Amino acid sequence: MSAAAPQTWDEFMEGVWKQNPTFVMILGMCPTLAVTVSAINAISMGLSTALVLIASCGLVSMMRNVTPKEVRIAVYIVIIATFVTAVDYAIQAISLALYDALGAFIQLIVVNCIILGRAEAHAAKNPPWPAMVNAAGMGVGFTIGLLALGVVREILGAGTLFGISLFGVGFQPWVIMVLPPGGFFVLGAWLLFFSWLERRKLRRQSSATEVAHHV
Amino acid sequence: MSEPSSTEKKVIPIAVAAPEAAVPESPAGPMIRTLGLVSAICGLIIVGAYQGTYDAVAANKRIATERAVFKVLPKAKSIGEFVAAPGGGIARVGAGETAIPPGAVKFFAAWDEAGKLAGIAAEGGAKGYADTVRIMFGYQPDCQCVVGIGVVSMRETPGIGDKILTDKEFLANFNALDAKLKEDLSALANEVKAVKHGTKSGAWQVDAIAGATITSRAVGKAINDTAQALLPRLVPNLDKLGSKS
Numbered sequence: 001m002s003a004a005a006p007q008t009w010d011e012f013m014e015g016v017w018k019q020n021p022t023f024v025m026i027l028g029m030c031p032t033l034a035v036t037v038s039a040i041n042a043i044s045m046g047l048s049t050a051l052v053l054i055a056s057c058g059l060v061s062m063m064r065n066v067t068p069k070e071v072r073i074a075v076y077i078v079i080i081a082t083f084v085t086a087v088d089y090a091i092q093a094i095s096l097a098l099y100d101a102l103g104a105f106i107q108l109i110v111v112n113c114i115i116l117g118r119a120e121a122h123a124a125k126n127p128p129w130p131a132m133v134n135a136a137g138m139g140v141g142f143t144i145g146l147l148a149l150g151v152v153r154e155i156l157g158a159g160t161l162f163g164i165s166l167f168g169v170g171f172q173p174w175v176i177m178v179l180p181p182g183g184f185f186v187l188g189a190w191l192l193f194f195s196w197l198e199r200r201k202l203r204r205q206s207s208a209t210e211v212a213h214h215v
Numbered sequence: 216m217s218e219p220s221s222t223e224k225k226v227i228p229i230a231v232a233a234p235e236a237a238v239p240e241s242p243a244g245p246m247i248r249t250l251g252l253v254s255a256i257c258g259l260i261i262v263g264a265y266q267g268t269y270d271a272v273a274a275n276k277r278i279a280t281e282r283a284v285f286k287v288l289p290k291a292k293s294i295g296e297f298v299a300a301p302g303g304g305i306a307r308v309g310a311g312e313t314a315i316p317p318g319a320v321k322f323f324a325a326w327d328e329a330g331k332l333a334g335i336a337a338e339g340g341a342k343g344y345a346d347t348v349r350i351m352f353g354y355q356p357d358c359q360c361v362v363g364i365g366v367v368s369m370r371e372t373p374g375i376g377d378k379i380l381t382d383k384e385f386l387a388n389f390n391a392l393d394a395k396l397k398e399d400l401s402a403l404a405n406e407v408k409a410v411k412h413g414t415k416s417g418a419w420q421v422d423a424i425a426g427a428t429i430t431s432r433a434v435g436k437a438i439n440d441t442a443q444a445l446l447p448r449l450v451p452n453l454d455k456l457g458s459k460s
Contacts, residue, residue, distance in 0.1 A: 063253065068246045075253050082257035086264035093271035096279050100368060157373075175374035 008133050015137030021114045022145025023194045028114045031105045032146060033183035039162050041101050042150025043143065048087045048106060050139025053115050055083045057123035057135035064124050076119045077110070084109045114138060152186045153177045284323050287353035287363040288334040291325030297456075298322075299448035305455065320445040324456045332356065332456050337445055338367060339437035346370040348379075348433040354394065354442070356453050360418075361392035361407070361438060369430075376430035385424045385431065393418035394442050396450055403443055409435030 021027045031049070036042045056079045060067075067075050088106050091099050099106070109115065118138055123131040154160055157177030159167045176182050284294050296308045301318035308321070322337040335354040340347045349367040354360070364379075364386075371377050379385060395404045405419035409432040415422035421438075423431035 059256070063249070066245070066252070067249050071246045071250055075249060078253050078257050082260050085261050089264045089268040089272065093268035093275065096275045173374065178373050 011133045012137040015141040020141040036149040037178040038154040039150040042146035046143025046146040052083045053135045053139045056080045058132045060119045060123040061128040061131035081110045283351040284336040286365040288325045290327050290333045292328050294323045294325045303448050305452045339441035341433040341436035343433035344429045359395045364389050371430050388421045407439040
């Protein structure tokens, strides 16, 4: 069926763009502000969260018909904590330096509201495949959000991108950008940008309908 | 607005009991079954992940430690892990053993290519500005001095506290920081301590970085605490570390 593909794609893009966890739903702000001091940290955190999100939404969805509603939160949390532990070990195996840089925020994925929110609002009501596609979209959206912050903060605060120096030795780093206040500044700037995009779109739509009326 | 002002009080319902259809309660059996099933699946996944990554994680940790030791003792070619027991005496720790007896101090002996002792490395930690600053320092038995430091972990302010990694003047403190023991080998002859920038007067003092005094002090205290605990036990036993064997 030709209808199946676009619907899955919509499901995926929902999290990436229309319901972007960082810029539209403003969820998961704790890791967003804390680990985005560099692009590589941001990408690792985003991908870890995405992996946990996809795996736990898949399992929650598979178990949805045998999970009594009274114990569903306990079931979700156990499932999410399991995959977080697995990702935690995987990151330790890949790079200890990265593990140290991300610190406690890997374990804190357990209580990331994006994941519990997805499990409760989507995965518990849908079959595994759509649930995982939706989760993948959200995960990618979250990664894009973190990366948007990480890139700006690393360039301004350290003069590097993915560890590669951009401006040579003469660059004086804008240190506050890699400190906590910088996270708020950059997040605010991005939110401003997206809200401007949204307004511009609305303005164009309304002027387009006006033109249609005149014609 | 067009609504006429009315004097009668309006009762605004805050919460209305919704006429919900009674949902049948789930019996206990399915709840226990589901929770048991979930626990079993999750247990399997966690154990699998732990087993699957164990070797890689252990190798990573060993490489990280070796790198830290080799950084403070550049001449070292191989290292061995030891503990100094509280009652005196040292013992080698086998690879993979992580539990150390209470009160014991862990340290690394490093040997050069010829198998001669190239130095001792030990870890120390003290409260810095933001969190514990954990450092690794090298100790040379020949001069009884600290010969270099490396940071194991810290969360100090970038650009200020983390200058302890880069500030050349500060690092020069550790070219030969005096850590001699008293005659009776009970403690350091002079406490290793960070002093205000520009007031260093003894070879055992650490000249702090101006603007990062708290972090500098943490480094001094970390060295001092570990040296005070380790050296009195280590120095009488140094000959045991003489060759790699």
